[in-house]
Amino acid sequence: MEPLILLLRGVNVGGAGRLPMAEFRGMLAGLGLERVQTYIQSGNAVFFGNRAGLAARIADALKAGFGLRVPVFVLTLAEMTQVLAANPFAAEGAAHGAHVHVVFLQGDVRFDAGLVALATKGERFHMTDHAFYLQTPQGFGTSAVAAKLATYLKGELTARNQRSVTAILGLAQGLVAYRR
Numbered sequence: 088m089e090p091l092i093l094l095l096r097g098v099n100v101g102g103a104g105r106l107p108m109a110e111f112r113g114m115l116a117g118l119g120l121e122r123v124q125t126y127i128q129s130g131n132a133v134f135f136g137n138r139a140g141l142a143a144r145i146a147d148a149l150k151a152g153f154g155l156r157v158p159v160f161v162l163t164l165a166e167m168t169q170v171l172a173a174n175p176f177a178a179e180g181a182a183h184g185a186h187v188h189v190v191f192l193q194g195d196v197r198f199d200a201g202l203v204a205l206a207t208k209g210e211r212f213h214m215t216d217h218a219f220y221l222q223t224p225q226g227f228g229t230s231a232v233a234a235k236l237a238t239y240l241k242g243e244l245t246a247r248n249q250r251s252v253t254a255i256l257g258l259a260q261g262l263v264a265y266r267r
Contacts, residue, residue, distance in 0.1 A: 088135050090262040091120075092167050092255060093145065094160040094191060095130025096245035106130060106153055114148050122262055126255050130157070131247070133259040138163070158243045160191050164259045166217070171252055175213045176222040184250030188227055190219035196242030205231040205239075219244070 093115075098104045108125045112132070115123045120136040142159045149155040162170075170189060174180060180187030198214055206212065209224040210232055219240060223230040227248065236244065247255070 090133055090164045090259040091136055091138055091141070092162045092164065092259050093130070093132040093134070094162070094245050094247065094255075095149075096158040096160075096243070098128075098130035098155070098157060104155055104157060106149075106155060110152075114152050115145070118144055118148060124258050124262075126258055127251070131251070131255050133255065133262055135262065158193065158245060160193055160243075160245055162191070164256075164263065167252070167256050167259065170218045171249075171256060173215055173218065174220050174249065176211065176220055177249070179222055180249030183224075184253065185248045186223050186226065187249040188221045188223065188233070188246050189249060189252050190221060190236060190240070190244050190246040192217055192219060192240070193243040196240055196244060199239040199241065202232060202235065202239035205235055207231065214240075221246075 098106045108128055111130070112123045112125055115132060115134060120134040123132060123134040125132045138161060142161045146159045149157060170191065174187070174189060176187045210222060210230060212219060212221045212232060219236070221232060223233060227233045236246070
């Protein structure tokens with residue numbers, strides 16, 4: 088069984104979407120997921136389980152248990168590995184992991200070309216079917232592109248810096264070693 092990776096959008100960010108991690112892990116285990124581990128406080132988790140219908144079950148449990156309505160992204164280890172491998176700014180991210188961001192896309196996400204005009208100060212981006220990659224040399228918090236992503240990318244998305252994506256992937260790979 089391949090590990091699964093869960094990413095939630097808008098959890099424990101700026102005081103909104105409060106989700107205690109110990110209770111969150113308990114909720115996931117209560118859904119029958121095994122070897123649940125979380126990474127930092129923003130709704131990242133890895134575990135073993137059956138993917139079929141899982142995103143909807145997690146969304147329902149978050150609403151029922153915590154009153155949260157947030158987008159739920161469930162990826163396989165292979166999918167996360169492919170997304171990270173396709174990052175055209177991987178070298179920059181290796182040097183400055185907090186300046187390169189992976190925006191995970193779900194469903195039919197449309198790109199609005201107006202986003203191009205917002206890129207300044209060496210910012211670069213690239214979009215594939217599964218991710219939007221953004222390099223922000225001056226930082227994510229000062230980026231006009233980052234601030235307007237939800238406006239110019241129509242659809243469900245959640246962002247992580249490359250350092251976090253690499254760490255989450257490492258947790259999932261650790262689960263594989265555990266199963267051996």
